[in-house]
Amino acid sequence: SAVISQKPSRDICQRGTSLTIQCQVDSQVTMMFWYRQQPGQSLTLIATANQGSEATYESGFVIDKFPISRPNLTFSTLTVSNMSPEDSSIYLCSVIPYNEQFFGPGTRLTVL
């Protein structure tokens, strides 16, 4: 299994600012995944983060808006840049060690 923690658990931010979300895993994993869940919606994959290389972004998501760091095999950050109210969502990181996917508790972001 994998235990994932995220910081912050929630935040309220002003339009135009940026927020960096941290994800810590208790074991080494090759890939970490960042998801967004808008209010009342399902999960949407933002990007896949590999240690030592640039993240791979899904259609509709770009590095300038959601820069990702992956400095080692247990940690990653996602930054939500130049925020607008449309960025209000829950952001979740996830890992798949072996054949089972684990999710962090999520970061609930509200942009005013």
Place this chain on the structure above:
Amino acid sequence: DAKTTQPTSMDCAEGRAANLPCNHSTISGNEYVYWYRQIHSQGPQYIIHGLKNNETNEMASLIITEDRKSSTLILPHATLRDTAVYYCIVRANDSGGYQKVTFGTGTKLQVIP
């Protein structure tokens, strides 16, 4: 990634079996069927997965049809704490070796006292 379709919502009486269907008609031969659930304001929780045989664990049973185009998650004795959104997904490996997962809209299960 293969797409899945699920009913938007279902109700189940407490103590009864909850049967949640999922269609995945374009599933590939090497793709597994996974079920997760998300209780309000929490991250999704793994329930069970299978390839082609029926599977059972302490949480649920998974029945996959012989042609693998559909499956059913069974919660044998639903409790109020099983009220959640249940996601059926299939796992794919793309050419880069990524294990990318696509979530559908899920089924909102309401367990009624």
